[in-house]
Amino acid sequence: MAQIIIRNLRKEFGSFTAVQGSSFTIEDGEFFMLLGPSGCGKTTTLRMIAGLELPTSGEILIDGEDVSQRPASQRDIAMVFQMFALYPHMNVRKNISYPLVSQGVPKTEVRDRVAEVARILRIEHLLESPVGGLSGGDRQRVALGRAIVRRPKAFMMDEPLGALDAEFREIMSEELRGLHDRMRATTVYVTHDQLEAMQMGDKIVVMNHGVVEQFGTPQQIYDHPATLFVADFIGSPSMNFLRFDGAVKRGASSVSLSGLDVETPEILDETAPTKLVLGVRPEHVILSDAAPYRGRVLATEYLGTSQIITIEAAHGTLKARAPSGQIAHTGETVGLTFTAPKLALFNAETGRAFR
Numbered sequence: 001m002a003q004i005i006i007r008n009l010r011k012e013f014g015s016f017t018a019v020q021g022s023s024f025t026i027e028d029g030e031f032f033m034l035l036g037p038s039g040c041g042k043t044t045t046l047r048m049i050a051g052l053e054l055p056t057s058g059e060i061l062i063d064g065e066d067v068s069q070r071p072a073s074q075r076d077i078a079m080v081f082q083m084f085a086l087y088p089h090m091n092v093r094k095n096i097s098y099p100l101v102s103q104g105v106p107k108t109e110v111r112d113r114v115a116e117v118a119r120i121l122r123i124e125h126l127l128e129s130p131v132g133g134l135s136g137g138d139r140q141r142v143a144l145g146r147a148i149v150r151r152p153k154a155f156m157m158d159e160p161l162g163a164l165d166a167e168f169r170e171i172m173s174e175e176l177r178g179l180h181d182r183m184r185a186t187t188v189y190v191t192h193d194q195l196e197a198m199q200m201g202d203k204i205v206v207m208n209h210g211v212v213e214q215f216g217t218p219q220q221i222y223d224h225p226a227t228l229f230v231a232d233f234i235g236s237p238s239m240n241f242l243r244f245d246g247a248v249k250r251g252a253s254s255v256s257l258s259g260l261d262v263e264t265p266e267i268l269d270e271t272a273p274t275k276l277v278l279g280v281r282p283e284h285v286i287l288s289d290a291a292p293y294r295g296r297v298l299a300t301e302y303l304g305t306s307q308i309i310t311i312e313a314a315h316g317t318l319k320a321r322a323p324s325g326q327i328a329h330t331g332e333t334v335g336l337t338f339t340a341p342k343l344a345l346f347n348a349e350t351g352r353a354f355r
């Protein structure tokens with residue numbers, strides 16, 4: 001398996017720059033997510049790693065070797081597509097064997113490797129079945145089997161679960177993750193679904209407009225978003241943002257505006273920007289009767305174990321995630337506090353978290 005290093009990777013299509021100088025490292029055996037909204041350059045990045053697209057500049061190192069300008073056939077990477085094209089006239093065994101047979105691998109080895117893959121994917125009982133009659137999930141497993149049997153250095157997956165309905169998607173994502181835990185194969189996975197990225201990924205790269213906004217573990221990205229974009233994109237409902245324009249006192253450990261005093265996680269020294277955006281996740285907005293900062297309940301949304309309460313306050317509309325037993329009636333006034341160590345502070349002008 002393989003470590004993949006991406007350095008200053010750039011891709012231009014004519015005058016349009018789809019990827020603007022990305023750098024990150026995919027460690028050997030990681031399940032690695034490329035995450036971002038439509039058109040941000042995820043697929044282009046994946047295709048450059050696989051060799052289906054050559055970079056305009058920058059480097060791709062696989063196990064220390066610069067493969068940036070090599071064709072796909074010389075990179076030993078398997079691409080798993082969303083629309084799995086199986087050979088309809090062949091049975092499962094022949095479909096999975098195909099890449100090995102076409103490479104001229106001896107028959108006994110083909111048999112052993114197909115048996116191993118069928119065991120990993122738990123489809124031994126389907127080996128002699130025609131693919132035409134298989135369920136969607138089993139077709140997906142056969143397609144994965146065809147990629148796995150080659151023993152490539154890494155797997156590239158572009159929204160492999162994109163076409164599935166919600167329930168089946170959940171089953172297959174657990175299965176893919178379980179498969180990865182058994183095989184520990186370096187896997188790069190494209191998705192625009194932040195929840196899928198958080199649930200499945202060891203590491204995530206968040207992209208926007210061709211730029212890497214942040215690279216880290218799901219927890220680092222959730223707890224310490226590097227930019228306002230990441231803070232807004234990750235988490236559901238999104239982080240709340242409160243703007244403090246020019247209201248920051250040097251040397252203070254709180255910001256104060258229109259009757260709202262918020263303790264900051266650290267002292268704001270002379271390097272702190274004067275225009276700040278305070279980011280608070282809904283689970284860190286606490287309803288508290290005695291709190292002097294007050295807002296009016298606009299709506300409540302019951303989610304079972306918790307509820308989302310929408311509150312109109314002096315700094316705009318906020319969302320709080322509260323225990324489902326907490327009583328909050330639409331129209332009533334409630335006090336609000338924020339959990340200090342969990343707040344995020346952003347420079348309002350650059351959109352970047354400071355420190």
Ligand code: ATP
Binds near residue numbers: 042045
């Ligand atoms: P999606 O989830 O919608 O596929 P993405 O993040 O994967 O989005 P890319 O497919 O990498 O985005 O595309 C990034 C940008 O580059 C888009 O604006 C797209 O139109 C453009 N692009 C991609 N391939 C080409 C191409 N061959 N020629 C011109 N522009 C392209």
